[in-house]
Amino acid sequence: MAKITDNNGAKDLKPDTRLVVAGRNSAENHGFVNPPVIHASTVLYPNAADLVAHRARYQYGRRGTPTSEALEDALRAIEGPGCAGVCLVPSGAAAVSTALLSVVSAGDHILITDSVYRPTRLFADTILKKLGVETSYYDPLAGAGIAKLIRPNTRAVFVEAPGSQSFEMQDIPAIAQAAHTANATVLMDNTWGTPLFFRAFEKGVDISIQAGTKYIGGHSDLMLGTISANETAYPKLKETVATLGLCVGPDDIYLALRGLRTLAVRLERHQKSALEIARWLANRPEVLKVMHPALESDPGHAIWRRDFLGACGLFSLVLKPAPEAAVHAFLNALQLFGMGYSWGGYESLVILFDCSAYRTATRWAPGGPALRFHIGLEDKGDLIADLERGFSALSRTP
Ligand SMILES: *Cc1c(COP(=O)(O)O)cnc(C)c1O
Numbered sequence: 001m002a003k004i005t006d007n008n009g010a011k012d013l014k015p016d017t018r019l020v021v022a023g024r025n026s027a028e029n030h031g032f033v034n035p036p037v038i039h040a041s042t043v044l045y046p047n048a049a050d051l052v053a054h055r056a057r058y059q060y061g062r063r064g065t066p067t068s069e070a071l072e073d074a075l076r077a078i079e080g081p082g083c084a085g086v087c088l089v090p091s092g093a094a095a096v097s098t099a100l101l102s103v104v105s106a107g108d109h110i111l112i113t114d115s116v117y118r119p120t121r122l123f124a125d126t127i128l129k130k131l132g133v134e135t136s137y138y139d140p141l142a143g144a145g146i147a148k149l150i151r152p153n154t155r156a157v158f159v160e161a162p163g164s165q166s167f168e169m170q171d172i173p174a175i176a177q178a179a180h181t182a183n184a185t186v187l188m189d190n191t192w193g194t195p196l197f198f199r200a201f202e203k204g205v206d207i208s209i210q211a212g213t214k215y216i217g218g219h220s221d222l223m224l225g226t227i228s229a230n231e232t233a234y235p236k237l238k239e240t241v242a243t244l245g246l247c248v249g250p251d252d253i254y255l256a257l258r259g260l261r262t263l264a265v266r267l268e269r270h271q272k273s274a275l276e277i278a279r280w281l282a283n284r285p286e287v288l289k290v291m292h293p294a295l296e297s298d299p300g301h302a303i304w305r306r307d308f309l310g311a312c313g314l315f316s317l318v319l320k321p322a323p324e325a326a327v328h329a330f331l332n333a334l335q336l337f338g339m340g341y342s343w344g345g346y347e348s349l350v351i352l353f354d355c356s357a358y359r360t361a362t363r364w365a366p367g368g369p370a371l372r373f374h375i376g377l378e379d380k381g382d383l384i385a386d387l388e389r390g391f392s393a394l395s396r397t398p
Contacts, residue, residue, distance in 0.1 A: 002027070010077045015196055016264045023074030023257065025066075035070040037254045063242065067250045071257050075195070075226055078260075079208065082201025084234040087227045087241045088248045092191060092211025095225025097123045099207050100156065102233070102240035103185045106132030108155040113170065114361040115140040115163030117189055121358065137361040140168035147178040154182060159205070160189040161198075162300060164343075165353045165372055166364065167291035167316055169300025172307065176204025185233060191215075191344075195228075196267060197310035206233045214344025215312065218259040218266055222252045266346070266377065270313030273383070274375035278315050280384055286391055288318040288368045313375040314343050316353070318366040319394075326397040327352065327369045333393035336378055336386040343374035348383055350374075 004010065005024035013021065029035055041061040045051040058065060068088055075086040089095050100123065104110060112124055114137040124135040138149055140163060150157075157179040161170040176186045188205040190198055191214050200208035210216060212224030229237045271294075278292040290297075292315035293304035304311070319327065331339060337350040351372050355364040375383065 005033075007073050007077045015078060015080075018077045018080075019074075019196075019264050020261060022077035023070040023072075025070065025073075029066075035066060035257070037250045038065045038067045039250055040065050062245065062247045065250065067253050068248065071226075071253050071260070074257065074260055075228060078195045079201060079228045080195070080199065082230055083208075083228045084231040085229060085238060087229075087237055087246075088212075088253065089225040089227065089241060089246045090248055091223045092189075092209070092213050092225045093119045093123075094246065095209045095211065095227045096120045096189060097127070098225075098241055098244060098246060099187050099209055099227045099229075099237065100124070100128065100158070101244070102237040103156045103187065103207070104128065104131075104133045105155070107153060108132075109134045109136065109151050109153045110156040110158065111136055111138050111146065111149055111154060111184075112158040113138060113140045113160055113163070114359050115166050115168045115355075116158065116160050117164055117191075118358065120158065120160075120189065137359075139362050140170050142175070143171035144174040144178055146175050147181070150178065150182045150184065154179075154184050156185045156187055158187045158189070160192075162192060162291075162293050162304075164189075164192055164314065165316060165370075166355055167293060167298070167300065169293050169298075169303040171303055172203050172205065180204065192312055192314060193308060194263065194267065194312065196264060197308050197312065199309070200228070201230060203307060206230050207237065211344070212256050213342065215263060215267065215270075216256050216259050216344075218263065218345060219255070220342065220345030220347065222255045222259075224248060224252055224256050267310065267312060269377055270375060271310050273377075273380040274313040274315060274373075275311065276380055277373070277375055277383060277387070278317075281317055281387070284391060286319055286322070286394060288320050288366070291316040291318070312344075314372070315375075316370055316372045318370050319368045321368045322394060323398070324369075326394045327371075329397040330390040330394040331371075333390045334386050335389065336383060337373070337390075343372075345374075346377045348374060348376035348378055 005026040010018045010022040072086040185206045187207045190208045191211040208228045210226045212226045282290040293300040294311040337348045
């Protein structure tokens with residue numbers, strides 16, 4: 001029997017197996033396990049007739065190479081049924097802006113969750129506004145009630161669940177149903193869930209976005225955005241990516257493919273450690289509340305249970321009111337948790353955040369200083385010892 005190293009063979013396999021086999025095409029690649037990294041701009045045509053007719057499997061580096069196709073194929077296999085195609089762009093932020101541009105025209109109205117990743121809000125409030133597209137922000141808890149906010153010219157609803165700082169869950173199937181009734185496209189930033197833990201296309205999403213920079217890359221060494229689309233949305237999306245001239249360098253694509261192969265095992269560990277550490281934090285006297293949808297106490301837990309297949313390593317907490325100096329002392333005392341604005345890599349991270357300045361549909365007043373943690377692949381006992389160091393610095397600082 002032929003060995004399975006491509007999408008045709010991968011189709012009927014479980015997600016973890018698809019992560020391993022999809023997009024490799026070993027038979028076409030001289031038997032090598034991994035696809036080649038092709039550095040390319042020009043493609044040579046064999047004769048004048050083919051040149052004039054643009055008749056070639058690959059036409060130009062920007063329009064796709066065996067390397068970019070390998071990652072697109074692998075991601076399509078992992079998204080599974082409902083995903084017609086995947087486009088690669090240079091960052092998660094570019095994935096958000098390109099996906100939105102592929103859907104809207106001047107005079108349209110769109111709805112975006114108030115809990116959205118902040119640069120998404122910035123794109124809507126500046127470039128989309130300048131192009132004549134109006135944005136309203138909605139309460140992430142709106143659920144089916146979002147129907148009331150849909151106008152005759154509402155072209156798209158942009159969801160993200162949970163919010164990547166404030167962790168509200170959303171009833172995405174209900175929102176998608178309301179949007180589709182009004183003929184609006186549903187876009188989702190699914191970076192937190194990844195295609196493994198949130199099956200976007202089965203839940204009514206039309207275009208699903210990943211900051212590939214995060215868990216797909218997984219090693220804090222690349223920038224990448226991926227946009228997966230259903231049959232209806234894919235042609236316009238592909239055309240928009242091509243017209244904007246977007247493409248990704250082959251070395252970054254290769255790193256993403258390499259990261260993808262271990263996504264399932266990494267996520268399993270991120271999930272387990274993060275949940276145990278979240279439970280430990282929830283019992284600390286310094287902590288007001290932990291925002292993690294997999295915790296039974298979380299207001300979004302029922303939706304998470306119903307719609308998600310897992311939780312990644314990212315969650316937040318609110319400390320009981322404490323002076324700024326004490327919170328800084330907590331952060332500065334940590335030796336394993338780095339301070340930096342990203343997540344999804346193998347290492348643990350923490351940031352301070354405050355959404356109050358830019359929310360427009362909801363009020364952010366959590367009752368104390370808010371911290372976001374990314375739990376990496378370190379030993380969880382070591383991480384807890386690190387957090388204990390932080391808490392003792394916090395209580396020592398007046
Ligand atoms: C990081 C992030 C992005 C943007 O990804 P970049 O690759 O950094 O541009 C988009 N959405 C979410 C939820 C993110 O966390």
